[in-house]
Amino acid sequence: MGPELSPHMTKYLFRPAFMGQANEEQVKKWLPLIDNFQILGSYAQTELGHGTFVRGLETTADYDVEREEFVLNTPTLTSMKWWPGALASTGTHTLVMAQLRIKGQNFGPHLFILQTRNLENHKPCPGISLGNIGPKMALNSSDNGFLKIDHVHIPRDHMLMKYVEVTKDGEYIRHGRSDKLAYSSMTHLRVVLARDVGFVLSQAVTIAVRYSAVR
Numbered sequence: 001m002g003p004e005l006s007p008h009m010t011k012y013l014f015r016p017a018f019m020g021q022a023n024e025e026q027v028k029k030w031l032p033l034i035d036n037f038q039i040l041g042s043y044a045q046t047e048l049g050h051g052t053f054v055r056g057l058e059t060t061a062d063y064d065v066e067r068e069e070f071v072l073n074t075p076t077l078t079s080m081k082w083w084p085g086a087l088a089s090t091g092t093h094t095l096v097m098a099q100l101r102i103k104g105q106n107f108g109p110h111l112f113i114l115q116t117r118n119l120e121n122h123k124p125c126p127g128i129s130l131g132n133i134g135p136k137m138a139l140n141s142s143d144n145g146f147l148k149i150d151h152v153h154i155p156r157d158h159m160l161m162k163y164v165e166v167t168k169d170g171e172y173i174r175h176g177r178s179d180k181l182a183y184s185s186m187t188h189l190r191v192v193l194a195r196d197v198g199f200v201l202s203q204a205v206t207i208a209v210r211y212s213a214v215r
Contacts, residue, residue, distance in 0.1 A: 007037055009086035012192060014041025017095050021111050021160035042086040044147055045097040049078025054097065054109050059149065061098040061112055065170045069153045072098060072114060081147035088132040088145025092117045102170050111160045116147065127152040
């Protein structure tokens, strides 16, 4: 998937992940922007030092009770977000998986919506460092990027709160039955990948059969 196809990341990953984790108020605010491609999104879970081991992610989101804000930070080199599609050059927002911490207590990984680029000039927002991860073994036209976050403040309602909620005074409330619901976004993506691989394989088989038939 090259940069010219990055809106597909918004449609097939960013949007489903958002819809799976956002409450009604967040859907009302953000969904029109997403569906009209007024913002382009990515999904930032994988870190340089952590992939599928979600519990081991190092990116943090500390809740500031006085300011009613979360402070997102990638404190180490290995905590840098690494590999998300549409992150390097085209995306304006991303869903960041980070360790939620309130008053010193860690509540585990949760999703936050973070603006990465200015909507007027497309330059990185303050506290945001991002770019392309460089040459890969394949798909070098793909817009895979890295993201470093330096104590960026976001509003409290930028944490996706369909299954959990952090109140103004810092109380953590769970609405869902399982704390694994936050991981469902990547499960959806893997299903989509498996479906698409099947389609590509069917094309290859069709080409092979037709070639064999005329030999």
